[in-house]
Amino acid sequence: MQELRLGLVGCGAIAQWHARALKDLGRTRVTACVDVLAENADHLALLTGGEACSTIDEAMSIGVDALAILVPHHLHQEVVSRALDVGVHVALEKPMAPSIEACEQILAEAAKHPDKVFMLTENAQYWPEVLIAQELISGGAIGDILTARSWHNFGITPEFYPSPESWRFQTAQAGGGVAIDTGSHWMRPLRMILGEIDQVVAVTGRIQEKMQGESLVRALCKFDSGVVASFDVMLATGAVALQPHFQFTGTKGEIVISALGEVRLFDGTNWQGTVVGNGNYMDSYIGVWKDFEAAVLDGTPLAADARYSLGEVRAALAINRSNESKQWEKVW
Ligand SMILES: NC(=O)c1ccc[n+]([C@@H]2O[C@H](COP(=O)([O-])OP(=O)(O)OC[C@H]3O[C@@H](n4cnc5c(N)ncnc54)[C@H](O)[C@@H]3O)[C@@H](O)[C@H]2O)c1
Numbered sequence: 528m529q530e531l532r533l534g535l536v537g538c539g540a541i542a543q544w545h546a547r548a549l550k551d552l553g554r555t556r557v558t559a560c561v562d563v564l565a566e567n568a569d570h571l572a573l574l575t576g577g578e579a580c581s582t583i584d585e586a587m588s589i590g591v592d593a594l595a596i597l598v599p600h601h602l603h604q605e606v607v608s609r610a611l612d613v614g615v616h617v618a619l620e621k622p623m624a625p626s627i628e629a630c631e632q633i634l635a636e637a638a639k640h641p642d643k644v645f646m647l648t649e650n651a652q653y654w655p656e657v658l659i660a661q662e663l664i665s666g667g668a669i670g671d672i673l674t675a676r677s678w679h680n681f682g683i684t685p686e687f688y689p690s691p692e693s694w695r696f697q698t699a700q701a702g703g704g705v706a707i708d709t710g711s712h713w714m715r716p717l718r719m720i721l722g723e724i725d726q727v728v729a730v731t732g733r734i735q736e737k738m739q740g741e742s743l744v745r746a747l748c749k750f751d752s753g754v755v756a757s758f759d760v761m762l763a764t765g766a767v768a769l770q771p772h773f774q775f776t777g778t779k780g781e782i783v784i785s786a787l788g789e790v791r792l793f794d795g796t797n798w799q800g801t802v803v804g805n806g807n808y809m810d811s812y813i814g815v816w817k818d819f820e821a822a823v824l825d826g827t828p829l830a831a832d833a834r835y836s837l838g839e840v841r842a843a844l845a846i847n848r849s850n851e852s853k854q855w856e857k858v859w
Pocket residue numbers: 536537538539540541542561562563564567596597598599600602606620621622648649650686687708
């Protein structure tokens with residue numbers, strides 16, 4: 528196979544971001560745009576050159592080798608199951624599913640199709656600034672890690688929260704609040720660099736009335752190594768100042784990733800630190816599709832196994848348990 532014909536299932540907010548990333552990919556062509564809402568399918572078809580349709584069966588008759596599943600969380604299992612049944616490669620958006628049981632069922636289904644690629648689309652795995660920091664840290668630039676912090680704030684944007692009834696506000700559909708949703712993009716880099724999380728202790732809050740799940744998370748994550756990192760996520764109600772996305776503190780120095788994509792190394796040579804790289808979060812989506820394309824067309828292994836993403840789902844669930852128990856909660 529020289530070209531990957533991709534169908535997008537779910538043509539809402541994130542599909543538009545993926546459409547931009549897929550534009551110049553080279554060997555992947557969007558052929559089908561599937562949505563239960565015809566206007567969303569039509570819009571994505573215009574953006575990508577694919578053909579609008581309303582079911583996976585229609586996408587099959589148009590011609591697809593793979594499907595990207597970009598639907599609300601509570602629909603992941605049902606839609607992935609259908610995609611696997613029709614015999615295509617599958618890329619599923621994070622989180623795999625709202626519960627570990629559902630995640631395990633999805634993984635079991637995917638395992639029945641060993642000749643097909645099953646990717647869990649966590650774009651933070653390809654976040655350029657994070658990859659720069661990861662390489663520096665593994666090369667010893669800051670010595671052994673002592674501690675780290677991550678910070679993420681965003682607001683109620685019409686793009687992702689179009690109405691008070693949006694699925695993201697409903698726990699039954701989203702599976703929780705910001706920890707299981709956007710939080711994963713900040714949890715993944717912590718895990719990539721610090722390893723597996725053993726326990727968390729957290730306080731969560733509901734600062735957004737419309738959101739049934741948590742809209743504020745203040746958590747400490749204790750990793751298997753014993754290192755403790757803080758994890759802050761907020762769906763803010765007003766303006767907030769920019770803070771670093773990540774700060775990794777080691778025995779010899781520190782690496783800071785700014786919210787504007789700058790990577791700065793503090794190693795004692797310059798008190799202001801040295802800019803060692805710049806990146807753009809949006810390029811992480813290009814990384815997703817390059818990895819998927821190579822896995823399908825060249826048989827190369829994915830940067831991260833789909834099962835690895837259960838670490839973010841487990842951490843989010845443990846954060847919510849900890850808020851209830853007021854104690855450290857095991858993640859695994
Ligand atoms: N990686 C990221 O940065 C990122 C950002 C936002 C969302 N996401 C993930 O992407 C997924 C979708 O989120 P979103 O914000 O795009 O949601 P959205 O509500 O904007 O879009 C979902 C789309 O799916 C369609 N849909 C619903 N049921 C369907 C079905 N059975 N078949 C086909 N289409 C169906 C809806 O009509 C809608 O157009 C979620 O898993 C979410 O967590 C990832």
